[in-house]
Amino acid sequence: MTDSAIVRRATRRPARSDRLWLVGGGLVALVALAPIFGLVFFAARGSGTLWPHLIANVLPVAARTTALLLLGVGILVTVIGISTAWLVTAYRFPGRRLFEWALLLPLSVPSYVMAYAYLDVVHPVGPLQTGLRNLFGITDPRGLPFPDIRSLGGAILLLGFILYPYVYLPVRALFVMQSASMLEASRTLGASRFRAFRTVALPLARPAVAVGVSLALMEALNDIGASEFLGVRTLTVAIYTTWVTRSSIEGAAQIALVMLAIVFALVVIERLGRRGMNYSGPRGNKPAMPQPLAGLAGLVATLLCAAPILFGFVVPASYLVVSAWRRVKLGGLPAELWIWTGNSLLFAAIAAILTVAIGLFLATAGRMSRRKTLHGLIRLSGIGYAIPGTVLAVGLLVPIAGLDNWIAELVKGIWGRSPGLILMSSGAALILAYCLRFMAISIGGIEAGFTRISPSIDMAAHSLGAGPARLMGGIHVPLLSPALAAAGLLVFVDCMKELPATLLLRPFNFETLATYVYGEAARGTYEDGAIAALVIVVIGMLPVALLARAGTRDRRRPVVG
Amino acid sequence: MLSLTRLIQGAAAAALLATTTLSAQAAGEVQAPGEVNVYTTREPGLIQPLLDSFSKETGIKANVIFVKEGLAERVATEGANSPADLLSVVDFGNLIELADRGLTQPIQSAVLEEAIPANLRDADGQWFGLSMRARVIYASKDRVTDETLTYEDLADPRFKGKVCIRSGQHPYNTSLIAAVIAKDGPDAAKEWLGGVKENLARKAGGGDRDVARDILANLCDVGVANSYYVGLMRSGKGGPEQVEWGNAIRVILPTFKDKAGTHVNVSGAAVAKNAPNKENAVKLLEFLASEPAQEIYAKANFEYPVRAGVAADPIIAELGTLTVDPLPLTSVAKERKQASELVDVVGFDG
Numbered sequence: 001m002t003d004s005a006i007v008r009r010a011t012r013r014p015a016r017s018d019r020l021w022l023v024g025g026g027l028v029a030l031v032a033l034a035p036i037f038g039l040v041f042f043a044a045r046g047s048g049t050l051w052p053h054l055i056a057n058v059l060p061v062a063a064r065t066t067a068l069l070l071l072g073v074g075i076l077v078t079v080i081g082i083s084t085a086w087l088v089t090a091y092r093f094p095g096r097r098l099f100e101w102a103l104l105l106p107l108s109v110p111s112y113v114m115a116y117a118y119l120d121v122v123h124p125v126g127p128l129q130t131g132l133r134n135l136f137g138i139t140d141p142r143g144l145p146f147p148d149i150r151s152l153g154g155a156i157l158l159l160g161f162i163l164y165p166y167v168y169l170p171v172r173a174l175f176v177m178q179s180a181s182m183l184e185a186s187r188t189l190g191a192s193r194f195r196a197f198r199t200v201a202l203p204l205a206r207p208a209v210a211v212g213v214s215l216a217l218m219e220a221l222n223d224i225g226a227s228e229f230l231g232v233r234t235l236t237v238a239i240y241t242t243w244v245t246r247s248s249i250e251g252a253a254q255i256a257l258v259m260l261a262i263v264f265a266l267v268v269i270e271r272l273g274r275r276g277m278n279y280s281g282p283r284g285n286k287p288a289m290p291q292p293l294a295g296l297a298g299l300v301a302t303l304l305c306a307a308p309i310l311f312g313f314v315v316p317a318s319y320l321v322v323s324a325w326r327r328v329k330l331g332g333l334p335a336e337l338w339i340w341t342g343n344s345l346l347f348a349a350i351a352a353i354l355t356v357a358i359g360l361f362l363a364t365a366g367r368m369s370r371r372k373t374l375h376g377l378i379r380l381s382g383i384g385y386a387i388p389g390t391v392l393a394v395g396l397l398v399p400i401a402g403l404d405n406w407i408a409e410l411v412k413g414i415w416g417r418s419p420g421l422i423l424m425s426s427g428a429a430l431i432l433a434y435c436l437r438f439m440a441i442s443i444g445g446i447e448a449g450f451t452r453i454s455p456s457i458d459m460a461a462h463s464l465g466a467g468p469a470r471l472m473g474g475i476h477v478p479l480l481s482p483a484l485a486a487a488g489l490l491v492f493v494d495c496m497k498e499l500p501a502t503l504l505l506r507p508f509n510f511e512t513l514a515t516y517v518y519g520e521a522a523r524g525t526y527e528d529g530a531i532a533a534l535v536i537v538v539i540g541m542l543p544v545a546l547l548a549r550a551g552t553r554d555r556r557r558p559v560v561g
Numbered sequence: 562m563l564s565l566t567r568l569i570q571g572a573a574a575a576a577l578l579a580t581t582t583l584s585a586q587a588a589g590e591v592q593a594p595g596e597v598n599v600y601t602t603r604e605p606g607l608i609q610p611l612l613d614s615f616s617k618e619t620g621i622k623a624n625v626i627f628v629k630e631g632l633a634e635r636v637a638t639e640g641a642n643s644p645a646d647l648l649s650v651v652d653f654g655n656l657i658e659l660a661d662r663g664l665t666q667p668i669q670s671a672v673l674e675e676a677i678p679a680n681l682r683d684a685d686g687q688w689f690g691l692s693m694r695a696r697v698i699y700a701s702k703d704r705v706t707d708e709t710l711t712y713e714d715l716a717d718p719r720f721k722g723k724v725c726i727r728s729g730q731h732p733y734n735t736s737l738i739a740a741v742i743a744k745d746g747p748d749a750a751k752e753w754l755g756g757v758k759e760n761l762a763r764k765a766g767g768g769d770r771d772v773a774r775d776i777l778a779n780l781c782d783v784g785v786a787n788s789y790y791v792g793l794m795r796s797g798k799g800g801p802e803q804v805e806w807g808n809a810i811r812v813i814l815p816t817f818k819d820k821a822g823t824h825v826n827v828s829g830a831a832v833a834k835n836a837p838n839k840e841n842a843v844k845l846l847e848f849l850a851s852e853p854a855q856e857i858y859a860k861a862n863f864e865y866p867v868r869a870g871v872a873a874d875p876i877i878a879e880l881g882t883l884t885v886d887p888l889p890l891t892s893v894a895k896e897r898k899q900a901s902e903l904v905d906v907v908g909f910d911g
Contacts, residue, residue: 233910421639506626526800
């Protein structure tokens with residue numbers, strides 16, 4: 001075979017598999033759009049009479065609040081995520097090995113728990129201010145000029161400290177995978193380590209930063225637990241109010257769809273900005289050697305990495321430990337705690353596995369096929385993440401209940417007895433909601449991993465006669481394993497924490513840890529909920545630890561490339 | 562490294578297994594005799610003691626789903642095959658809404674008609690009120706000397722920078738604002754709400770218990786909150802700090818300026834239109850209106866029972882004698898949308 005024939009064969013896309021990718025992608029996108037159809041169904045029922053009022057009195061303020069919240073959270077997660085990822089990759093300093101994985105811990109803290117915890121801790125009659133007042137001998141509870149956490153600034157800080165791992169995780173993975181050769185090349189050309197970071201490492205990390213920041217911002221945008229509790233009136237809160245207080249699901253669906261269009265436009269703009277760039281650099285066979293930092297520099301690095309862990313994890317976790325301990329002393333463990341834990345684990349695990357598997361299929365399709373339609377379908381498949389969870393769940397009710405009723409009537413026609421609503425009562429509806437809600441995390445994470453695998457590998461495999469299945473199983477999956485594990489972890493932890501969809505779509509007598517925490521908090525018996533909240537956090541920590549071990553192992557493994 | 566196919570096979574098997582076991586259970590649950598399915602917006606901790614007591618007495622198994630928002634949407638989309646028998650909600654506005662959307666059915670029951678006062682149930686039996694919660698004023702024991710206050714007083718300039726309250730969009734508050742609209746008209750209500758907004762010590766938000774905690778912290782002097790939280794705090798059910806919060810406040814049962822009575826909101830229940838176990842749903846309703854159940858409402862949840870002759874919990878009784886404002890609940894419900902819009906117009910939560 002001549003050289004040109006090899007190239008032709010390698011670059012020719014087999015039409016049959018192209019169709020497979022397209023059909024598969026189309027199916028996933030169709031299911032992903034189901035809740036949107038549901039929302040359109042609701043929105044179309046409304047006449048839009050609310051809009052004049054919304055435009056005059058609600059949306060301008062809500063839009064401004066939302067923009068400021070996103071801007072603040074965006075800056076915070078970018079700065080914390082990138083700086084800590086670079087520090088633990090490029091330098092050696094006291095505590096680095098611990099920080100490497102501990103920086104992920106805030107992932108396990110639900111935003112509503114974060115809000116409760118901090119309000120309790122920093123309230124004028126809470127332990128922090130009371131302690132300080134006793135120290136200075138101040139009697140008036142207002143004696144300390146503490147700003148109120150129930151404010152936009154408070155919401156930005158609290159969300160920033162639990163959402164930065166969304167940036168840290170992909171960026172760190174990328175820094176680890178970046179070969180030393182590029183950094184060393186820049187160093188031998190006389191660039192300082194910082195300049196190498198600014199001009200080489202950071203630009204190469206852009207896709208990972210973009211994915212991480214957009215995930216964190218979606219989380220912040222769709223948060224209702226913390227923002228509502230802290231009195232921050234975002235667009236999501238406005239949707240919620242329109243639905244619940246004004247009893248207008250129609251109006252809520254209309255606002256949600258408009259918001260969705262804006263989010264989607266922003267995502268598209270960001271991707272267009274990256275179009276045509278290739279980020280897969282040369283792969284050295286060793287990662288960069290971290291440079292030791294001694295003395296003051298080492299201390300500063302240690303403090304910089306410790307701060308986000310302290311605020312995003314240690315404070316809320318200790319608060320939970322103390323509250324849970326009080327509750328256990330009073331009345332022992334709630335009898336059903338293990339059942340709720342089992343429910344949470346089972347549903348989160350099934351959803352995480354499904355979501356990663358489908359995400360892998362879609363990301364692979366995107367890599368193998370150049371069809372624009374397919375790439376559009378892949379973007380659509382992640383749409384569930386851009387809709388507030390409550391709204392997504394309501395939108396999903398329409399198609400799910402429709403399908404359920406259809407099945408019920410069908411069975412009734414055959415056996416003469418209705419089986420009831422199978423999808424709703426089995427929890428299948430809930431699993432589907434989780435998958436749709438978090439598909440974007442899986443797709444984004446896996447695509448970011450793919451950018452580090454050079455297309456020449458695929459061509460080599462093709463030219464050696466490997467089909468897409470073999471290429472995926474034999475080469476991509478092993479190379480992607482850190483990215484797959486990271487995506488799985490994020491989805492799993494997110495499902496454990498998920499609240500609005502779980503509340504609305506669950507079967508009878510079905511309680512998860514998150515719904516229990518919420519029910520107790522709503523009743524004001526926080527301490528009963530603290531035990532379950534602590535279990536959420538502890539279970540969320542386990543995969544983080546596993547991932548950390550996988551991460552260190554990966555770096556010892558010689559890299560193919 | 563797990564191969565992907567194995568992974569997918571495993572996941573599919575697990576999903577299938579979970580689904581089949583759960584649906585086998587569920588299929589058994591939905592229409593077996595001797596069961597009743599409850600959809601509720603009441604927190605599980607508040608409704609479970611009642612259901613347990615019902616099951617013990619009748620042998621009927623109660624299945625429950627605590628749905629926070631979207632209960633009406635879920636029942637509506639489930640349609641004819643919906644397993645829901647009894648819809649239990651914490652707010653009167655939601656009860657009327659369920660009936661208006663045609664999700665309930667009329668129930669004729671002498672037992673219910675005798676137990677529940679006529680103004681707390683629908684004339685056709687579409688819904689029934691089961692407990693009341695008064696919207697009261699928490700005032701600082703140390704810094705407020707007034708013995709009585711009206712809701713209108715919250716806009717008085719002497720309380721400038723001293724009022725704490727949860728979001729104006731919360732159903733408890735929209736219902737109160739709706740009552741002011743119904744009594745004084747929309748213009749006066751707008752002026753009043755603007756006045757209260759001027760008096761806020763902090764952004765409207767948080768929960769009702771935060772009002773007591775903020776009074777303890779000297780962040781504010783007066784606030785509006787529900788009566789049962791006083792019981793939850795002072796009884797120690799929410800932990801030792803909450804006892805301190807509850808003891809920092811003096812509770813005033815306010816009236817409107819017409820001095821007719823205190824604003825209450827009513828929780829209640831309705832039988833779902835497509836209830837597969839209608840008889841059991843009626844049994845459960847009748848149980849909830851019975852003396853022992855009404856005592857649970859009073860003792861466990863610190864609410865005011867609707868049934869005459871059942872006493873409120875001592876902690877609640879010592880707040881004073883409750884005179885319920887006579888304005889019909891339906892008049893309040895009519896103004897709720899306008900109340901919600903008023904909250905936006907004056908920028909109450911801003």
